[in-house]
Amino acid sequence: MDDDTNDDTNDDTNDDTNDDDPDSRGQDDDRMRLIPRELARTRPWDLVVRFAFGAGVSALAGVVSLVAGPALGGVFLAFPAILLASLTLVAQREGPRQAYQEARGSVFGTLGLTGFAVVTTVMAARWPVWVTLVAAAATWVVFGLGSYLVSRVIARRVGG
Amino acid sequence: MARLIVEVALKALAGGLFVLGFAVLAEMMTPKRLAGVFSAGPSVALGSLLVTAVLSGQADMRAAADGMRAGAVAFFVYCLVAPPLLSAWGVWRATLAGLVVWAVTAAGAYLLLPRP
Numbered sequence: 278m279d280d281d282t283n284d285d286t287n288d289d290t291n292d293d294t295n296d297d298d299p300d301s302r303g304q305d306d307d308r309m310r311l312i313p314r315e316l317a318r319t320r321p322w323d324l325v326v327r328f329a330f331g332a333g334v335s336a337l338a339g340v341v342s343l344v345a346g347p348a349l350g351g352v353f354l355a356f357p358a359i360l361l362a363s364l365t366l367v368a369q370r371e372g373p374r375q376a377y378q379e380a381r382g383s384v385f386g387t388l389g390l391t392g393f394a395v396v397t398t399v400m401a402a403r404w405p406v407w408v409t410l411v412a413a414a415a416t417w418v419v420f421g422l423g424s425y426l427v428s429r430v431i432a433r434r435v436g437g
Numbered sequence: 438m439a440r441l442i443v444e445v446a447l448k449a450l451a452g453g454l455f456v457l458g459f460a461v462l463a464e465m466m467t468p469k470r471l472a473g474v475f476s477a478g479p480s481v482a483l484g485s486l487l488v489t490a491v492l493s494g495q496a497d498m499r500a501a502a503d504g505m506r507a508g509a510v511a512f513f514v515y516c517l518v519a520p521p522l523l524s525a526w527g528v529w530r531a532t533l534a535g536l537v538v539w540a541v542t543a544a545g546a547y548l549l550l551p552r553p
Contacts, residue, residue, distance in 0.1 A: 308467070309466075309467070309468070309471055310466075310467050311465050311466060312465055312467060313465055315464055315465050315467070316464050316465055318464075319464045324457060324460060324461070327460040328453040328457045329453070330456065331452045331455065331456025331481055332452055332453030332456075334481050335448045335449045335451065335453065335484055335485050336445050336446075336448065338448065338452075338485055339444060339445035339448040340445060342489070343444075343445070346500065347489065347493070347497040347500040347504070348501065348503050348504035348547075349547070351501030351502060351503060351505040351508070352504045352505065352507050352543050353481075354481050354486070354501060354502075354504075354508060355481075355482065355507075355508030355509040355511070356481070356508060356539070357477075357512050357515050357516075357535065357536070357539055359456055359460075359480060359481065360473075360476045360515075360516070360519075361535075364476075364528055365528055365532065367469070371469075373523065373527070373528060375469045376523060376528055377520055377523050377524065378468065378470050378473065379469045379476060380473060380519040380520045380523055381470055381473060381520050382469065382470030382471055382472060382473020382474050383477040383516045383519075384473075384477075384513065384517060385474045386473065386476060386516075387509060387512045387513040387515075387516050389477070389478075390482075390513075391506065391509040391510060391513060393482060393509070394503075394505040394508075394509045395506060397482075397498070397499070397502035397505070398502040398503045398506065401498050401499035401502060402495065402496070406487070406491075406498065409498075410483065410486065413479070413502075417478065421474050421477070422474060
């Protein structure tokens, strides 16, 4: 954890060059943590890029829905542009190894995303919108984060 | 026409804000594999489906979610091929090649998945 703070002072200047940094960010420290001060390391531009990717994909899905119908537009609701933006930014800032780890973790999120779509399809005709979306979001949490946690347990048991 | 433009703009705004929210969560998460889970969160879907339900009704929302199943299956395949491609080709070529994989898989899944 202490390692996380060491490069706070030079994050803007060395981000593109210090491929050693990922190793200093915890040597694959596997503890699950929410560290609000990590947000201070994030460049505002990175957040702008993510917002732009999200808005762009949503607009694309909206235009396809208008032109070809909501079902075809819906395909783009699971377009991997956000991950693409995240991977390129992480690779640039923290090195390819961290991007690789993030890509591996995203597999679990897509399991939740599939559950989200199925639950929404099944519930949308019968339940109010808010109930449907809350249930779908809960499904994402259970499947996405749940499968991630199960994978950690399995990895630890296999690793001894 | 103006209504359609407003609808697309609202979807873009809502999708962008949800993506930002998930991105902020991912930035604060460690290890990176856990952050990756949030990179595949339903951020665009939540924003877009919400606006669709309000402006176009629940039938369109259901149809969009139906199509989203195909995209989600393709996203899963994308995430399976992305890590080895990253190791072999680097981030730009790997992510772009992954997009081709996503598009092909999504098209196939869209045609093959049974409609509820």
